[in-house]
Each structure stands twice: as structure tokens, then as C-alpha cells.
Amino acid sequence: MFRVITTRFLSDQLFKLNACLFVPIIAALCILPFGVNENIVMIMVQIFLYMALGQMWNLLGGYAGLVSLGQQMFIGLGGYALAVITEIYHLPMIVGLLVGGIVSVIFALVISQPIFKMRGVYFSIGTWIAAEALAVYFSNWTYVRSGQGFNITVSYDLTTTDMYYIAAIVGLGAIGLVHTLLRSKLGLALMAMRDNESAAETIGIEIYNTKLKCFLISAFVTGITGGALYLSIAYVQPYAAFGIDWTVAMVFIVIIGGIGTVEGPILGAVFYVLLKQYLYDYPGISMIILGIIAIIIILLASRGIMGAVHDYWGFEIFSTRRWVNKSR
Amino acid sequence: MTSKDLLEINNLNVHYGELQALHDISLKIRRNSIVSIIGSNGAGKSTLLNTILGINKPTSGSVLFLGDKIDGMQTNRIVAKGVSLSPEGSSIFQKMTVKENLLMGAYLPHTRVNTAAKLEKVYRLFPVLKEKAGQQASYLSGGQRQMLAIARAIMSEPKLLFCDEISLGLAPIIIQDIYSTIKEINEEGLTIVLVEQDVRRSLKYSHYSYVMLKGRIVLEGKPSELLEGEVQDAYFGLNKYIKC
Amino acid sequence: MEIIQSVLNGLLLGGLYAVIGIGMSLIFGVMGLTNLAHGDLIIVGAFVCMTLTAQLVGSVWAAIVITVVIMAAIGFFIQGFLINRVLDKGAEPALLTTFGVSICLSNTLLLFFGADARSISSSFATANAFSTNLFSVSSVYLLDFFIAICVIAVLHCILQYTYFGRSVRAASDNIHAAELMGVDTKKVFSYAMALAMVSAAIAGLLVGMTFIFYPSTGTQYLIIAFGVVVIGGMGSLLGTLLGGIILGLAQLLGAYFWGSGYQLLAGYLVLLLILTVKPEGLLSIASRK
Numbered sequence: 113m114f115r116v117i118t119t120r121f122l123s124d125q126l127f128k129l130n131a132c133l134f135v136p137i138i139a140a141l142c143i144l145p146f147g148v149n150e151n152i153v154m155i156m157v158q159i160f161l162y163m164a165l166g167q168m169w170n171l172l173g174g175y176a177g178l179v180s181l182g183q184q185m186f187i188g189l190g191g192y193a194l195a196v197i198t199e200i201y202h203l204p205m206i207v208g209l210l211v212g213g214i215v216s217v218i219f220a221l222v223i224s225q226p227i228f229k230m231r232g233v234y235f236s237i238g239t240w241i242a243a244e245a246l247a248v249y250f251s252n253w254t255y256v257r258s259g260q261g262f263n264i265t266v267s268y269d270l271t272t273t274d275m276y277y278i279a280a281i282v283g284l285g286a287i288g289l290v291h292t293l294l295r296s297k298l299g300l301a302l303m304a305m306r307d308n309e310s311a312a313e314t315i316g317i318e319i320y321n322t323k324l325k326c327f328l329i330s331a332f333v334t335g336i337t338g339g340a341l342y343l344s345i346a347y348v349q350p351y352a353a354f355g356i357d358w359t360v361a362m363v364f365i366v367i368i369g370g371i372g373t374v375e376g377p378i379l380g381a382v383f384y385v386l387l388k389q390y391l392y393d394y395p396g397i398s399m400i401i402l403g404i405i406a407i408i409i410i411l412l413a414s415r416g417i418m419g420a421v422h423d424y425w426g427f428e429i430f431s432t433r434r435w436v437n438k439s440r
Numbered sequence: 441m442t443s444k445d446l447l448e449i450n451n452l453n454v455h456y457g458e459l460q461a462l463h464d465i466s467l468k469i470r471r472n473s474i475v476s477i478i479g480s481n482g483a484g485k486s487t488l489l490n491t492i493l494g495i496n497k498p499t500s501g502s503v504l505f506l507g508d509k510i511d512g513m514q515t516n517r518i519v520a521k522g523v524s525l526s527p528e529g530s531s532i533f534q535k536m537t538v539k540e541n542l543l544m545g546a547y548l549p550h551t552r553v554n555t556a557a558k559l560e561k562v563y564r565l566f567p568v569l570k571e572k573a574g575q576q577a578s579y580l581s582g583g584q585r586q587m588l589a590i591a592r593a594i595m596s597e598p599k600l601l602f603c604d605e606i607s608l609g610l611a612p613i614i615i616q617d618i619y620s621t622i623k624e625i626n627e628e629g630l631t632i633v634l635v636e637q638d639v640r641r642s643l644k645y646s647h648y649s650y651v652m653l654k655g656r657i658v659l660e661g662k663p664s665e666l667l668e669g670e671v672q673d674a675y676f677g678l679n680k681y682i683k684c
Numbered sequence: 685m686e687i688i689q690s691v692l693n694g695l696l697l698g699g700l701y702a703v704i705g706i707g708m709s710l711i712f713g714v715m716g717l718t719n720l721a722h723g724d725l726i727i728v729g730a731f732v733c734m735t736l737t738a739q740l741v742g743s744v745w746a747a748i749v750i751t752v753v754i755m756a757a758i759g760f761f762i763q764g765f766l767i768n769r770v771l772d773k774g775a776e777p778a779l780l781t782t783f784g785v786s787i788c789l790s791n792t793l794l795l796f797f798g799a800d801a802r803s804i805s806s807s808f809a810t811a812n813a814f815s816t817n818l819f820s821v822s823s824v825y826l827l828d829f830f831i832a833i834c835v836i837a838v839l840h841c842i843l844q845y846t847y848f849g850r851s852v853r854a855a856s857d858n859i860h861a862a863e864l865m866g867v868d869t870k871k872v873f874s875y876a877m878a879l880a881m882v883s884a885a886i887a888g889l890l891v892g893m894t895f896i897f898y899p900s901t902g903t904q905y906l907i908i909a910f911g912v913v914v915i916g917g918m919g920s921l922l923g924t925l926l927g928g929i930i931l932g933l934a935q936l937l938g939a940y941f942w943g944s945g946y947q948l949l950a951g952y953l954v955l956l957l958i959l960t961v962k963p964e965g966l967l968s969i970a971s972r973k
Binding site: 495515527531534540543544545548592596 | 847850851853854857858860861862863864865866867868869
């Protein structure tokens, strides 16, 4: 009973909820840099960017059923695009970020040809291999200074506040994008596919195209996020840029936060960034703890924290459900 | 329970989630008999078999084998007690040879004795298996696979053999062959339960019959005493057998 | 010609790669699980072996025996407490659980041993078994190949001629039918995992003797293991050997034509090619249902 009331209440009142809750939150986020100290701002930068990564991984893994272990290829491409555009061509960094997104989409399109022929675990490892291949290639490519990498000098002139707004736009944009997508026709197709792929096919949903669109969209956003991340890191180098550690972060963020929910990656990102901050002096331990927590969650609450909240209390902030007016 | 009963099921209820698949099933299997459980698709026969073999756990009720409670036990422990199943669709080990399939039938430690003699017996009952002993099982025809499944199931010298839909998809002459072998095996002392959609033949060969419909037993009795019309009605759910 | 040296090395290395892949092939065949922690488990084996060798001065062979026992125990533990529980939940949770284990392992190694390059010292490391004008055969490569053949032969005998081996094959073939034969499939899983761990321990020893390794090297060997299994086809020991050789040749020839920096890349490209064109592998016996 309570469950029905909560969900109905929220979706019926969704617009009012948006107004009451989101506007103040967004407003607070906008003026945040002016009110708090720089460390907290940098933490927020991390949260926004990891949130975006998580949303994209979730789009692929939680909705489209594509468990990608190779998203780092787009992060690396985004980071390198930023580096090349700003260091070699001396163009503004916004161009660098956008080019990162575009290059990622193009690469995704190319790699989708072989990769989408692979199913299940083959797909997952295929994406991982593609990323590793890029790492090796880039470390031998003199145009991008091989194993040495780039110092991204435009970062040095960037204030923390500027970085914050860039990250906020990317992060909040990612949430907005995912939420909009899921409420669109594509979203319906995704949910149909998630429940029963062959049934979805029989009603006309083009599985391949739907999955491909998700893959390209996630490539684009991940590429831009990668550029933004490297804007804050200021130094790009092949094995780190194309390293599996990025995917580790994404997987854990989504699993702990809640796979297949929009709020999950938000929670997961906060959790991840705070854990890393707290254990900054002990780098290895934070990953071990993360790994253990992720495993426990998979065993006990496989839909993650937000998934459990969904299932037990029917509480959704970003509801992607639709209501049909019933006549009683 | 008398000592003549090998298997006794009392008031068995099984659910798949919220859906009730078996309602209050009670039956007895007497030693040395052939019992048939017949019913159309969806009548619950497979669910019943799966529950007896430990693949499903019942919601309530009991399954007793030789007086021991086997409901809720793990499949491999139930099999170790002397219950054997020739599964629907044969379910043979495709990548193994015919002979290896048969040897797997005598996998349990206490069944590993006299393997050569058992193989001979099985080859006598199903000569085609001897011919194809060294071949990979995936090359067998449907009828041959069914024979392999039954042969494999008797390698462990079980006390009770369940045959799930052995006539499915087979040519009548092959079915005839298999059924006469079933009769032969039974005459040598094995209790057999036939779960079938083929009403005529299973009634002909069995000593006692149960008809299932929508998860319930709606008719039972010796085939000689059951009227053909009665059985038809029960099978198809006509007249007095409709409860919902 | 130098190409002969590359081909020879590729062949010999193929043996090592086959041993790396065997554990993964076994787990996938029996449980349908891709163990993403396999590469890291090999490196754990290498570290354990290295530490034991350093303490038990001079005896790599005593060290490997102890390593094998430790690794088998670890495998049993992981299987019983973790994997058996998650297998019922579906393919993704199981895959991601092994991913979690992989991360825990590599970071634990980093914590205990630091990020330095390591190797297992032995008299084989630098010596050459024999040399001619055209090519030379490195002792350690030859040892790797020899041990690989032994491991494959022993495993083949176990699987083919013992009741236990038959139960493993039955469980990989048709798990429900295996249960009906009285096979305790959960136990078979645990034993299969222990066997896979034994092969990982041996692979760890060989890797440690042949190359330098770091706590993070697991990824590289995971991809090699996966590659070997995919190229050779699931469920075929001979296929695993063939897969190892093909991968080894691809890598060494890639290095020959494009430079040593591209060795790994050549392997990845061949692997991606095969995954695209014939994912069930070159020698697979039957397709999985």
C-alpha cells in the first residue's frame, strides 16, 4: 500500500517535485564554488565527472545489456584529443573537449563493426582488448609523443571554479541526457529489450540499431568526460589513459550505487570519490575495499543500493515509468 | 505404507513463485509394476517428475521412497538411493561416446561393480547401442538417443525408473520397439513409471494409471477397469473433470 | 634468417600460453564462467612461488609444490564461498564478481610487494639450450614448452580415464544429466576450480621464470588466456595448445615485422579478428546451447 502511494504520489506530482527539490539543488550547486573551500570544490569536480562516467556505463550495462569493460578507450581518446588540440594546434580547450567526443564516436562506429558481432562475455572482453590495443598503439605512436605523453599546459591557467563549472555541465548534462533518453522511444525500446530480447524483436524493435545508438551516445559523452578529466589531471600518458582502472571505477560506481537506475551512479560516484579521498594516503586499500564491497553487494543486493530502495520502497527520484490513467 | 510400495507421495503441493503447479498430489507406486502417469501438455507431469527427482522443492506434502523422505533432497543424493530418470528429450552427453554415456550411468561408487556385465545386458536389450558404442553420442538418431537415455538410466541397477515422454517425436515402429524393451526390463524386476502423452500405448503396457489435469490427479485405476471415454474426458478436461 | 628465430620462439612460447589458458578453459567448460581473475591468480602464483623460492634457498621445485597446494586451497575457497553462490544469479553478476576478485587480488599484491619489477630466479633464465648459426633455443622457453606438454598430457589423462575426469566432462556437457547420474555438481565445480588453480600456479612459475612481472601484469595474461581459449575453441585441450601456438606466433611475427613494441598489439589484432569471424574457435567440438 505504502509503496503504491509513494510511486503514484511522486509521478503524479513529478512536476511539483521538480520545482520544489531540484531548483534549489541546482541553484545551490551553481553557487557552490563561492561558498566552500577549494578542496571541496575539487571533490565535487570528481563527483560530477565520475557520475557522468557511471551514467554512461549504466546506460550500456544496466539498460542496453552491454557489459563494456573497455570504456577507457574513449576516456583515453578524449584525453589525447584535448592534449593534441591544445598542445599541437593551440586551439581553445572547448574545441579539444568536443573533438574528443567526436573522435570517440567515430572510433566507436569503426570498432562496432567487429565488436557487435560478439555476444555476451566475448563482447565484454572484446571491448577490453580494443582498449589495450589502443594503449599499445599510442605508446608507440610518435605523433602523440609515444610513451611519454603530454603535459596539458592549458590546465595550468584554469581556475578551480572554471573546472567546477565544466565538470558540473558535463555531470548534470549526463544525468539529463540519460533521463531524457530513457523517457523517449529509445528508452522504451531499451526496457523492452532488457526484459525479453526476442520478444522485443518481434514487435519491431531493431536490436542492433538500438544497441548501436547507445554505444555511440556513451562513446560521445565518455569521450568528452575523458577530456574534462584530463583537464583536471593535466598530464596524459597511454597506459594510464587507456587503463582498466577507469572501468574499475565505473563498474563499482554502478554496481554499488544501483545498476539499471538513474540515481544509482550518482550515489555510487559520491561513494567512490569520498572513499578515495578518505583513503588517499593508502592508495591500494581503497580499491580492495571497493572490490570487497562490490562483491558483497552483488551477492546480497544485486541491484545495488538504489536498486534495493526501488524494490523495497518503490521510491524513485528519476522515474522512467509511465502511468496509464485507470478508470475505476 | 505397505512394503509393496516403492514410492509414496502424499498431498504434494508445488509452486512456481506465486503460481501453483501441483495441487494435493497423492499416489503410490507398487514394487515390480509399470505405472503410467498421463496427461496433456501443461498438466503438471514434468513438474511432478522434477519434484520427485529433487529439481523442484515442494511447498508442502511428502515424497517417500522406500519409507525415506526424499522431498527437498539434492538430486544426486536421491539418485544414489536407487531412483533413476530417463529425461525428456533424452538429455544425453553429446560430446561423449555412447559407451562413455553408459559408463556415466554407473558413476556412483556403489554402482561401479560388474560394469562389463551391465554393459552386456544393456547391449542385449538395445543392440544398436553396441554397434555405435565408440561413436560420439551427438551422431545418434532420435530413437537411438532415447534408447541410450533409457540404457544409461538402468546402468546403475536402480530400484525405480522414471521414463519421461519416451515416445515424443519418434516413429511408431521405434516406439513399439522401445516399449517392448520396457516390458522386458520390468519383467526382470525393475519398477517403471511412464510419464506420457501417448495414452493408448501407455495404458496398454501399464498395470496402474494416473491421469493428470491442471496439476491435479483427476482419474486413477487399473487400465483394464478404466473406460476409454472416462480417460478421454479426464485427459481433455471435459465434463465432470472441469473444476475451475 | 631472423624470422626462423621468431617462428621458433613463437612456437615455444605457445606452450607457455597454452598452460596459461588451460585453467580458464576448464572453468568455462565446466561452469560456463569466464574468470576475469584468472590472470591475477597466475600472478599471485608467481609472487607466492617467488617468495617461497627466496626463503627456501635454491629450491624452485619445492616452492612450486607448496605454491600448488596453496593455490588449490585458494581456488577451493573462492569457489565455495563466492562463485557457487553467484552462479545462480546469471552471467553478468558472476562475471562482475570475478572482476571484483581480480581488482582485490592485484591491489593486495601491490600492497604487499610494491610496484617493483619481479622475477623468479633460476639457472634456466639466461642460458641457451643450444645454438646454431640460424637460431638459438633459449633454455627457459624450452622448459616452458616441455612442462606445458606435460601439464596438458596429465590433464588429458585425468579427464579421459578417471571417474573424476568423466564427471567433469559430463558436468560441462550437460549439467542436469550429470546430476541425474549422481554427480555432485557443486563439488565438481570446486574440484575443477582447484585443478584450474593448480594450472595457474604452474603457469605462474613459468611466467615468473621467463619474464619479469608486476602486480598489475594480470591483465595481460588474462587476455592471453582468453585468447588461447577462444582461438583454440572451448572444451578442447588440443585446441588450447593450438591456440597458444597461434597466439605466440602472431605475437612474435608481429614483433618481427613491426618492432618489439607491437608484440602485444599483434596478438590483440589476431584475437579480435578471430572473435569477429569465428568466436566458437577453430577447433571447438560442439556449439554451446
